[in-house]
Amino acid sequence: MLTYTYNHESSNNHQELSLANQQLILQALSSMPMQLQQKEKSLQIENTKLKSENIELQSQLNKIENKQQELINEIQDLKQLVKRVYQEGEVQIQYQKQKNQQLKYKNESLTKALLNLQNNLETFAQLKNLSRYIDDFEISRNSVMEDSYIQ
Template identity: 75%
Template sequence: MLTYAYNHETFNNHEELSLVNHQLILQAISDMPLQLQQKEKTLQMENTKLKNENIELQSQVNKLENKHQELINEIQDLRQLVKRVYQEGEVQIQYQKQKNKKLEYNNESLTKALVNLQNNLDTFAQLKNLSSFLNDNNEIQEEI
């Protein structure tokens, strides 16, 4: 009889454990949709947060791309300006070279004219002296 009681008690314990396990399983299964809903809600919130961060980052990328393009345009403008200034400088240099050549030619011409004028003055002085001498000579001869 003792064996029967022990087996019966063990059976009851198994049945109770089985019932407790069954209840825990049912509780876990009933809690699972709530846990899944909470997990889904958490994931949706995280997804929304990431979308907002993505939008903000995309906005920053767009601003940087616009700034990059502005800098490229500014560099191109500066290159064109440097090229134009260089070309204008080349034109100015050619103009100054031509002007210098013209001035050198004028300077040579004026130097030659000055030498000729000095020679003419020397000749005129000699002629004046000769004329004076001849006048003096004529006066002497008239007196004689």
């Protein structure tokens, strides 16, 4: 009898365990939709947050892209300005080179004219001295002639 009782108790335990397991499984299955709903709700909340962050990041990206385009346009404008200034500088340099060349020619001409003038002044001074000498000579000759005529 001992064995029977043991077997009977064992069978009762097994049925109780089986019933407890079934209840646990039923509880787990019944609570599973609620857990899934809660998980789905938290995922929806997270999804909404991520969508909001995505919209904000897209807005920031658009602002950055617009700023980038503005900077690209500004760089292109500056390149054109530098190119124009360089070209104007080249034109100015060519103009100044031509003007310097003209001034060199004028300077050379004026230097030659000055030398000619100095030579002419020296010649004029010599001619003036010669003229005085001739005048003095004629005066003294006339004086000598008058003296000899008077005598």
